[in-house]
Amino acid sequence: MAYLIRRSLQLHGCESHLATARYLSPVNRLSPASSRPFRLLSPKTRHYSSTRSADVQNGDFSALKVQQGRLMDTLHQTCAFGTGKRWGTEPTETGMSRLALSDSDKQARDWFVETTKALGCKVTVDAMGNTFAVRPGRREGPATFAGSHLDTQPSGGRYDGILGIQAGIEMLNVLKDHQVETEFPVGVVNWTNEEGARFPMSMSASGVWAEDIPLEQAHNLQEVGGGSATMKSELERIGYLGSVPASYQSMPMAAHFELHIEQGPILETEQQKVGVVKGVQAYKWFTIDIHGRDAHTGTTPLKSRADAMLLAARLITHSHRLATIHGALASTGILTLSPGSTNTIPGHVSFTLDIRAPADATVEATEADLKRDFAALAAGDDVDGLLAHSTPGKPLSVDFRTDFVSPATIFHPDCIAAVRASAEAVTGSASLVRDMTSGAGHDSVYASRRCPTSMIFVPSKNGVSHNPEEYTGPEDCAIGAEVLLQSVLRYDRLRAAQ
Amino acid sequence: MAYLIRRSLQLHGCESHLATARYLSPVNRLSPASSRPFRLLSPKTRHYSSTRSADVQNGDFSALKVQQGRLMDTLHQTCAFGTGKRWGTEPTETGMSRLALSDSDKQARDWFVETTKALGCKVTVDAMGNTFAVRPGRREGPATFAGSHLDTQPSGGRYDGILGIQAGIEMLNVLKDHQVETEFPVGVVNWTNEEGARFPMSMSASGVWAEDIPLEQAHNLQEVGGGSATMKSELERIGYLGSVPASYQSMPMAAHFELHIEQGPILETEQQKVGVVKGVQAYKWFTIDIHGRDAHTGTTPLKSRADAMLLAARLITHSHRLATIHGALASTGILTLSPGSTNTIPGHVSFTLDIRAPADATVEATEADLKRDFAALAAGDDVDGLLAHSTPGKPLSVDFRTDFVSPATIFHPDCIAAVRASAEAVTGSASLVRDMTSGAGHDSVYASRRCPTSMIFVPSKNGVSHNPEEYTGPEDCAIGAEVLLQSVLRYDRLRAAQ
Structure with missing residues (x-):
């Protein structure tokens, strides 16, 4: 590379005890x-x-x-x-x-x-x-x-x-x-x-x-x-x-x-x-656990559902919005659900959330907003139009667990x-x-x-x-x-x- | 129960060849x-x-x-x-x-x-x-x-x-x-x-x-x-x-x-x-495959991401909106992602979608809208304000596969x-x-x-x-x-x- 000034090694008889190398x-x-x-x-x-x-x-x-x-x-x-x-x-x-x-x-x-x-x-x-x-x-x-x-x-x-x-x-x-x-x-x-x-x-x-x-x-x-x-x-x-x-x-x-x-x-x-x-x-790792209710996909009207996967989808969508607003990063790398069948609405979803920002205060502020809005969405309250064109369902519970904290x-x-x-x-x-x-x-x-x-x-x-x-x-x-x-x-x- | 008229069995000598039972x-x-x-x-x-x-x-x-x-x-x-x-x-x-x-x-x-x-x-x-x-x-x-x-x-x-x-x-x-x-x-x-x-x-x-x-x-x-x-x-x-x-x-x-x-x-x-x-x-079962790009959660700015989990979250959120609009049912019962690590943005997500409605035509119309809107969202185009407050990222690909069809x-x-x-x-x-x-x-x-x-x-x-x-x-x-x-x-x- 042009900017690498490579010189051949030349050894001469000159000692310096001050030189560490x-x-x-x-x-x-x-x-x-x-x-x-x-x-x-x-x-x-x-x-x-x-x-x-x-x-x-x-x-x-x-x-x-x-x-x-x-x-x-x-x-x-x-x-x-x-x-x-x-x-x-x-x-x-x-x-x-x-x-x-x-x-x-x-x-x-x-x-x-x-x-x-x-x-x-x-x-x-x-x-x-x-x-x-x-x-x-x-x-x-x-x-x-x-x-x-x-x-x-x-x-x-x-x-x-x-x-x-x-x-x-x-x-x-x-x-x-x-x-x-x-x-x-x-x-x-x-x-x-x-x-x-x-x-x-x-x-x-x-x-x-x-x-x-x-x-x-x-x-x-x-x-x-x-x-x-x-x-x-x-x-x-x-x-x-x-x-x-x-x-x-x-x-x-x-x-x-x-x-x-x-x-x-x-x-x-x-x-x-x-x-x-x-x-x-700085970053923090969280696990979010959502508990709704397993139910049959074909027989359960939208209004009767406590659909943990739908709520998880909304929360992940919203976490990105909040990250954008705060100048932070939000990422979900793991998501598991149960029971896991095409025609069963999942009653339980667990996902990770990785929140990062250069300053500890930004991570803390993002976390506070996430907790506030996740609780609202779980209860069925709209946040920033996320529930537009949607059928109100049954409330779900959301647990927000901190797994790891790495301050700036x-x-x-x-x-x-x-x-x-x-x-x-x-x-x-x-x-x-x-x-x-x-x-x-x-x-x-x-x-x-x-x-x-x-x-x-x-x-x-x-x-x-x-x-x-x-x-x-x-x-x-x-x-x-x-x-x-x-x-x-x-x-x-x-x-x-x- | 009151409305169950239970009578004791009484057998008498009377034959009827017309009676099947x-x-x-x-x-x-x-x-x-x-x-x-x-x-x-x-x-x-x-x-x-x-x-x-x-x-x-x-x-x-x-x-x-x-x-x-x-x-x-x-x-x-x-x-x-x-x-x-x-x-x-x-x-x-x-x-x-x-x-x-x-x-x-x-x-x-x-x-x-x-x-x-x-x-x-x-x-x-x-x-x-x-x-x-x-x-x-x-x-x-x-x-x-x-x-x-x-x-x-x-x-x-x-x-x-x-x-x-x-x-x-x-x-x-x-x-x-x-x-x-x-x-x-x-x-x-x-x-x-x-x-x-x-x-x-x-x-x-x-x-x-x-x-x-x-x-x-x-x-x-x-x-x-x-x-x-x-x-x-x-x-x-x-x-x-x-x-x-x-x-x-x-x-x-x-x-x-x-x-x-x-x-x-x-x-x-x-x-x-x-x-x-x-x-x-009527119902149809689909599998949706999203291909984005695995990337590090901490070092990849939101604008540089092709985050398959974020797109999946948006698509699931949107499928519920379309179901509401059409008077249909939409449900995701299975979701898998890879590679599956808290600090890696998933490059691949696969999820099921179960769409139901009393009439075949309703299922077909919902499917057509899903395909249109999923493609738009994967390309980064907003649909019904879903991308509000969000950072535009890189485009992803979405494959929409029909697994099962059950007409009305x-x-x-x-x-x-x-x-x-x-x-x-x-x-x-x-x-x-x-x-x-x-x-x-x-x-x-x-x-x-x-x-x-x-x-x-x-x-x-x-x-x-x-x-x-x-x-x-x-x-x-x-x-x-x-x-x-x-x-x-x-x-x-x-x-x-x-």
Whole structure:
């Protein structure tokens, strides 16, 4: 890409102890077979040589090139674990269906552990299956992490979560390529069940790590779809119920950076390359239960009905209206009804409602209006002409249950600054970089409660995500990975300078 | 009940060969153990004695009393086969869940065969599992049938279908109690899969009998819910794949009378006791498939969405409006969506639509408007203010598939007359009887295509049906059973007179 200023790596004999990122000379190159390369380097044997030392001090990490081919090949190869729906003819044109703690998730996890160990990391698995791969630095201390997740939606794509982990692996590869020694440890973390698709609480394992979700509650989450498996039973089954407590106190992080696809259309529409994510919008998840009365479709006059499906249809229609009015988002992703027969009016319908907005107050105001209007519509009162041309029926009951609350999140200025500097350096242009608020929840939300955090967004084709056709071009993936690498190194340098 | 003029049975020595229904004197009483009582009576040994002969000629069958206690006890005892959801504390206060050709349906069928054989019937099972129990008459010829079904909805009650069969059994009991010999055979038929709840085509087996549904199509119907069983495989499994062709040509019926609960509120509201059913309203079943695009709920602006669930909600809301405008009924009993995750906008929704009206033309006009307006709403065009206060999104596609068509049915005047005369005789008051059009489909629809047919309705408490709490009081059940008995005998008498 034109805006990527790629320079060949030139190593010269010039040492700087102030530089956190250090390029090791070929004479100190480690055997690829060694699993603990940096531990083998005593201070006496260290030999730093690079003409880049001054550049590094100024934040120029441009010699540390992400290998786009390696990144993408590895990403697609590991998508063999849980391949989903085919949408095109090319080998990589399938989606993903890698539900948390499934057999395919286990395969991906095993690959992650093996690969990071081979790249010199020590791997720790905690009681939620969160897997921390740490590459030693010059000094002891908590690692600066790149993190994301390897689980996917049941009908997901190849980039959501996966790209962030693969970019972390590529970071380890580049550090190894160039024999970089960081000041403090750096690492990659794979968080469990970020999607919340199989066990219905998204980011449940980073939430436990942050001590915002009790371990027992997360362990007891039952899989959706009627199965009896829980998170704990599945962690045990696939061998990822670690002995280390799932807590920021047992596994502290110095910082957390997450590369992620935007999952929305803004970067593509604005023809920009990198989003500097300053925070995450607020959202709440609700379950709405409607109780009416089962009745025969042919013999029950419209006026005698308590039709739960008709009321659900009106409420969903209305939730979109209220979202529009408030500048929020409203979505129903799950709806079940009973008894479920063509000629029986459903007496019970249950559906989910996901309400989001940049500010907590907007979500609260939307929720208040939803509760008021849902009750009115259930009682048979019209709201905004929704009951026009309709036959009044019998009243129904509506229960409104809050399943999950994620307040608006503000990321850390140091991390945001590291991402912005890296994004401008990698793209070579501030105009290709924009500040953004994430529309989706991410493990970075929980990470940010216990350590400085920020995120990096790269464009999603057509803004599509949670869909097999989710796509981010290989050059955009490589840009994102390089911004991630630089952000971690800039933060490491910042720590060293303090 | 006050309006039921119950007279004690008095038998006197008076013979009438014109009377089709004959009361056998005690001296000819048959052993209860005999399975073929009437065949044992040669003309020489017949001795008719009844003071009722003149009454019988005039249509007064009031001596033939239904035993309410026996009828209800038997009904509730057989509800042990497939007991459903409990709704009250009394032993009989549960619903039914006896899906067609399930293990519990087999139990009910076995009971039916055993019982009717013990009451002197010859039992024939056809290739659809339809089970015909025929009690011989004085003459050879097709039987006049009482018929209905023993299968239920998954969350059904104790009366829909079941009452009609139990009243048929009670008819056989009363005929035996009074040693009545009919002119022609009479019988009881249990039709298979009337509900269409397990195998998604209602009245599929009477439809095959009428040669309106091909045998192979019905045999290949696959059970709903993802199982692999077909009607044929289940008929084989439970031993009800009969060797007699399922056809009115192999098993002709002289007439078909069906006692059924109203399943609606009209009789109760009007404080009437019996509905004389002159026909069945028209209906069509459709499946609507919506294809939009899966997308992330948090990152996809409203304007960028192709939200299949939102469109489904609007279409269901609108179907009710159009039904109101046309004086029709519209109902959605099944809705499925994919992928089914709280934070993924569904890209696909499929739902059923059941449209009914007394006249075929009304159903057709409603269907035409639905197709026009569904296409407009899918394209993003407003219809009747439904899109007010909404954010325009991306267009979606809508497929509109017709699954089933049941044109309006007109029953036979002779059968209607027999039911009306019987209803007035049993209730003692024309004001307690009303003409009705059935809102629901019944096996009588197909029966009526191949033989004279009518139906008898009795009140449904609160108009509730297809619900565990479906209820018809024991006295109303007994009135219905007595009207059924008299209707069959009146029709037999009519045949004899021709």
